[in-house]
Amino acid sequence: MERARPAALGKGCLLWAALALPAVCADRIGLNEPRPLWQQLAGLGVLTAATAVARRRPAAAFGLTAALGIAATPALFSVSYGPALAVFAPLLGLRSPRTAPAALCLAAVACAGGVKIALGTRSRxxxxxxxxxxxxxxxxxxxxxxxxxxxxx
CATH class of the missing domain: 1.20.5 (Single alpha-helices involved in coiled-coils or other helix-helix interfaces)
Structure with missing residues (x-):
């Protein structure tokens, strides 16, 4: 296994910090309903995992972020995790070696969102x-x- 270069590791840390900032601050400034601390820490852990695999497995990074958005909020594009989804979606298109996994990942997210809507989970x-x-x-x-x-x- 190759060791990460310091420059790539620094870029990854900066990317994680930029993606974690909305997730941490949205609740505190009143843009989201307050969530328990364990839920915020679990969200940061999933963002950490998504950022770590974003270069080698962009479909996994996008899927983790989309699953986090669907599980944590009534809407897929939330204030907390929407920016991370908006970053990993173009990276999925740019870094994916083939189009089939990217299309499959997008279709799975659309189906999961449709199921959530069909089950009646709505925002206020x-x-x-x-x-x-x-x-x-x-x-x-x-x-x-x-x-x-x-x-x-």
């Missing part, structure tokens, strides 16, 4: 979707009706 609805009377259209339509009835009478 917007406030206007929960109460349609509070939406802007509902207020302007009722005002228009009141104005038209005032003019008629």
């Amino acid at each position: 609805p917007l406030a206007s979707a929960r109460n349609p009377r509070r939406s802007h259209r509902g207020r302007s339509a009722s005002r228009a009706r009141t104005t038209a009835s005032d003019r008629a009478g």
